Amino acid sequence: MKDFSISKKLFIGGLAAVVIPILVIGIFSSYRATTTIKDLAQENLKSLSASLAEAVEIGMFDQVATAKKVSFSTAVIAAAEKVARDGVAVGKEVAVAHREIEKMREADDRLSSILLVGKDGIVFAGRYKGLDLHERDYISKALGGTVTFGSVVMSKVSGQPNVVVSVPVRAPDGKEVTGAVVIGFEIKYLTDIIDKIKIGRAGYAYLVDEHSVFITHPIKENILKVSIAETKGAESLASLISSRHNGTAAEYVWDGVRKVAAAAPIPSTGWSVVTTIPSEELFAPGVVTRNTIMVTGILFMVLSSLFFYFFSQTLVRPLGSMVEAAGKIAMGNLNVDIREDERRDEIGELARYFVLMVRSLREKADIAERFVSNDLTGRVMPSSAEDTLGNALATMVEKRRRQLKKTVEDVNIVASSCSEIMTSIAQLTSSASETSVAVSQTTTTVEEVKQTTEVNSRKAKQVSDLGRKAVDISRVGSKAVRDAISGMERIHEQVESIADMVVRLSEQNQAIGEIITTVSDLAEQLNLLAVNASIEAAKAGEHGRGFTVVAQEMRSLAEQSKQSTSQVRSILFEVQKAISSAVMATEQGSRAVEVGVNLSSQAGEIIDSLSVSVDESTSAAIQIAASSQQQLIGMDQVFKAMENIREASIQIALSTKQTEAAVRDLNEMGQKNKERVDLYKIQAATFS
Amino acid sequence: MKRDWEQLHRSLEDMRMRLEPGYGMPEAEKDKVLRSRARLLGRTPGAESVGERIPVMEFSLARERYAAEIQYVREVHPMRSFCRLPCTPPFIVGIINIRGQILSVVDIKRLFGLPEKGITNLDKVLVTQSGTNIFGILVDAVAGMREVAIRDLHPPLSTLSGLQKEYIRGITRERLIVLHMENMLSDKRLVIHEEV
Numbered sequence: 001m002k003d004f005s006i007s008k009k010l011f012i013g014g015l016a017a018v019v020i021p022i023l024v025i026g027i028f029s030s031y032r033a034t035t036t037i038k039d040l041a042q043e044n045l046k047s048l049s050a051s052l053a054e055a056v057e058i059g060m061f062d063q064v065a066t067a068k069k070v071s072f073s074t075a076v077i078a079a080a081e082k083v084a085r086d087g088v089a090v091g092k093e094v095a096v097a098h099r100e101i102e103k104m105r106e107a108d109d110r111l112s113s114i115l116l117v118g119k120d121g122i123v124f125a126g127r128y129k130g131l132d133l134h135e136r137d138y139i140s141k142a143l144g145g146t147v148t149f150g151s152v153v154m155s156k157v158s159g160q161p162n163v164v165v166s167v168p169v170r171a172p173d174g175k176e177v178t179g180a181v182v183i184g185f186e187i188k189y190l191t192d193i194i195d196k197i198k199i200g201r202a203g204y205a206y207l208v209d210e211h212s213v214f215i216t217h218p219i220k221e222n223i224l225k226v227s228i229a230e231t232k233g234a235e236s237l238a239s240l241i242s243s244r245h246n247g248t249a250a251e252y253v254w255d256g257v258r259k260v261a262a263a264a265p266i267p268s269t270g271w272s273v274v275t276t277i278p279s280e281e282l283f284a285p286g287v288v289t290r291n292t293i294m295v296t297g298i299l300f301m302v303l304s305s306l307f308f309y310f311f312s313q314t315l316v317r318p319l320g321s322m323v324e325a326a327g328k329i330a331m332g333n334l335n336v337d338i339r340e341d342e343r344r345d346e347i348g349e350l351a352r353y354f355v356l357m358v359r360s361l362r363e364k365a366d367i368a369e370r371f372v373s374n375d376l377t378g379r380v381m382p383s384s385a386e387d388t389l390g391n392a393l394a395t396m397v398e399k400r401r402r403q404l405k406k407t408v409e410d411v412n413i414v415a416s417s418c419s420e421i422m423t424s425i426a427q428l429t430s431s432a433s434e435t436s437v438a439v440s441q442t443t444t445t446v447e448e449v450k451q452t453t454e455v456n457s458r459k460a461k462q463v464s465d466l467g468r469k470a471v472d473i474s475r476v477g478s479k480a481v482r483d484a485i486s487g488m489e490r491i492h493e494q495v496e497s498i499a500d501m502v503v504r505l506s507e508q509n510q511a512i513g514e515i516i517t518t519v520s521d522l523a524e525q526l527n528l529l530a531v532n533a534s535i536e537a538a539k540a541g542e543h544g545r546g547f548t549v550v551a552q553e554m555r556s557l558a559e560q561s562k563q564s565t566s567q568v569r570s571i572l573f574e575v576q577k578a579i580s581s582a583v584m585a586t587e588q589g590s591r592a593v594e595v596g597v598n599l600s601s602q603a604g605e606i607i608d609s610l611s612v613s614v615d616e617s618t619s620a621a622i623q624i625a626a627s628s629q630q631q632l633i634g635m636d637q638v639f640k641a642m643e644n645i646r647e648a649s650i651q652i653a654l655s656t657k658q659t660e661a662a663v664r665d666l667n668e669m670g671q672k673n674k675e676r677v678d679l680y681k682i683q684a685a686t687f688s
Numbered sequence: 689m690k691r692d693w694e695q696l697h698r699s700l701e702d703m704r705m706r707l708e709p710g711y712g713m714p715e716a717e718k719d720k721v722l723r724s725r726a727r728l729l730g731r732t733p734g735a736e737s738v739g740e741r742i743p744v745m746e747f748s749l750a751r752e753r754y755a756a757e758i759q760y761v762r763e764v765h766p767m768r769s770f771c772r773l774p775c776t777p778p779f780i781v782g783i784i785n786i787r788g789q790i791l792s793v794v795d796i797k798r799l800f801g802l803p804e805k806g807i808t809n810l811d812k813v814l815v816t817q818s819g820t821n822i823f824g825i826l827v828d829a830v831a832g833m834r835e836v837a838i839r840d841l842h843p844p845l846s847t848l849s850g851l852q853k854e855y856i857r858g859i860t861r862e863r864l865i866v867l868h869m870e871n872m873l874s875d876k877r878l879v880i881h882e883e884v
Contacts, residue, residue: 535758
């Protein structure tokens with residue numbers, strides 16, 4: 001089993017899973033079906049035979065009842081008693097009995113004979129009178145007091161099987177057996193019933209007597225001639241019949257046909273009813289069932305074997321190509337070609353992951369190859385955090401790249417530093433020469449400064465003298481300002497008094513205006529008065545004419561005075577305007593004087609502070625003169641220091657030349673390093 | 689600004705002199721004025737007049753000149769302390785007390801439909817009387833007495849109608865409108881008798 005391929009295992013396993021249950025179920029069910037059907041059929045046979053036996057028994061009892069009826073008839077009893085007592089079969093009683101029984105026989109066509117037998121076994125009444133029957137077993141038994149059936153015999157008259165039944169006839173006291181009644185009858189009405197029975201197609205029923213001899217049979221020749229007990233092959237049936245049991249017999253062979261039979265005893269006669277059927281027919285439904293199950297099972301086996309074959313093939317075929325590819329990869333060969341499967345199941349997934357694996361391995365191999373050829377541009381992408389190889393490769397490349405990057409940067413830095421140093425040295429050289437020039441210039445400047453300082457010292461002395469004079473002048477100025485302030489204050493008082501006077505003038509003007517109004521009113525009244533006077537004069541007629549003139553004159557006077565008042569009023573208005581402007585001018589003058597006072601006091605303060613600052617500048621000028629002297633000494637020292645600087649700068653120039661040569665060597669070395677590093681490719685563009 | 693204080697003092701002194709009492713125009717000038725006035729007054733009246741002349745009192749109403757015959761004019765009184773009367777027609781200005789007599793004052797401007805200017809202290813009342821009928825007429829100003837020749841009076845324009853036609857007697861050449869005082873004073877329409 002271990003050596004089998006997966007397809008075979010799948011095939012066998014699947015097939016077994018289908019076949020074994022089919023076999024078990026098929027066998028079991030067919031067995032159960034056949035046995036059950038057989039049992040059912042046998043049970044049918046058994047019950048059929050039992051019911052037939054019952055029917056025959058009833059038929060027999062019918063005849064026994066007839067016989068008993070005969071035996072209890074008075075005539076028969078009397079005849080039997082007479083015969084038994086006299087020992088001779090004559091007399092009235094016998095004749096009466098004979099007639100009676102003959103009548104009864106004729107009434108029932110099934111009855112072949114009714115005989116009365118005496119104690120000696122000789123027939124004393126009936127058809128066969130005088131016939132000695134004492135040797136017959138049924139006679140002796142009847143005379144013994146029991147009802148007995150005789151053996152079946154073929155009737156010589158009708159050719160039909162005949163049976164006799166013997167019943168004892170007792171004396172009137174009912175104790176002594178005086179004779180027997182024997183009734184012979186054909187059993188055709190019974191055998192007809194049995195002959196009509198058909199079981200299945202080929203089954204039938206028959207009667208056998210106590211010696212297993214056929215009483216009825218479909219084949220007439222066998223009747224009363226053939227005995228089952230003596231037939232070969234039917235021993236089992238014979239033993240069943242002889243056991244006098246209602247049951248079924250095992251299979252037996254009859255006329256070359258395998259048969260099954262059931263037997264039921266008839267107690268009164270010792271006969272048996274047998275029902276039989278060919279086993280083939282009996283078992284036919286079971287066989288059909290078994291065959292159906294078998295055919296279905298085989299069909300399913302074939303179908304499932306086909307299904308499992310194709311299933312295992314589709315399952316295993318893709319695995320085969322992957323196995324081959326895996327073998328190549330194990331040998332280190334990554335040139336494998338696997339088709340990506342469209343399947344969605346686990347195998348499809350396996351194939352896809354396999355392809356991914358191969359791709360990732362190829363990428364890694366490619367990166368490793370490039371790494372060997374100094375190309376570090378490839379980037380390793382680990383498939384996952386657990387991708388040990390990928391991670392290690394990535395770390396390795398990354399580390400190497402970082403180192404190289406660092407180295408390249410360092411080399412570049414060294415190179416650029418070298419060139420920077422060279423530039424600075426060149427600058428240093430030029431600045432050294434500039435320094436020497438500057439130093440000599442500075443020395444000259446220092447000389448000039450020294451001379452300037454001397455001039456400064458002299459000027460400072462002059463300034464201090466001027467300062468002293470300025471202080472005196474400022475004192476004079478301060479006094480003048482104070483005088484000016486007191487003058488201004490006097491002007492202020494004057495202006496105030498002018499303002500008062502002007503206001504008073506305005507008030508008086510107002511009073512004049514009021515008087516003028518009164519005058520104007522008076523003139524108006526006078527006017528009216530004149531008018532009224534003229535009216536009166538007019539009314540007076542000629543006498544009033546002179547008065548009219550006077551009134552006229554009055555009116556014109558009133559008119560004139562009114563005009564005058566209005567003139568005065570306009571003049572007063574002008575005066576009032578002039579007074580208002582005078583008040584305003586006075587007010588402005590007063591304000592201007594106040595401003596003047598303020599300005600003057602400010603000027604005084606300013607002059608005071610000026611004198612203070614002039615004092616300060618004088619003392620400062622004295623200090624300047626002193627410090628100029630010190631400066632002069634300092635400048636001397638500076639001059640000497642400059643000399644020293646000049647010598648030092650010459651030495652710096654010399655040493656700078658040596659440094660320049662050294663740096664040039666360093667620069668060359670840096671260039672070489674750079675060329676070496678440039679061999680590596682770290683990114684898409686190199687670092688140089 | 690340099691001011692000539694000396695000149696200022698001189699002019700002030702001059703002004704003070706003028707304001708002193710007794711200071712007037714020269715005697716010769718006074719005499720001249722008086723003479724001319726006497727000449728004017730001494731003229732013979734009616735020398736150049738033609739026909740009968742009637743004395744009238746001239747007054748002004750809304751810049752128009754009116755006159756009333758003097759025989760109906762009692763006196764002129766300033767329009768002061770008058771009292772408005774309720775429930776009177778608009779042409780009744782109110783009532784006025786003249787020396788204890790209560791008079792009603794009529795506004796002719798309203799009767800004639802002339803422009804109003806409101807009542808001021810300068811307005812006058814012309815007291816007119818004809819028999820027992822007496823009322824005042826509100827006028828803007830009183831011009832004074834004058835005489836009008838009846839011949840010069842032209843009848844009022846035929847286009848005038850109603851009150852104006854009835855109340856106007858005639859118009860002079862100088863466009864002086866002479867009122868028909870007799871009509872006005874006897875007109876029952878101006879008498880208000882109404883109970884409220």
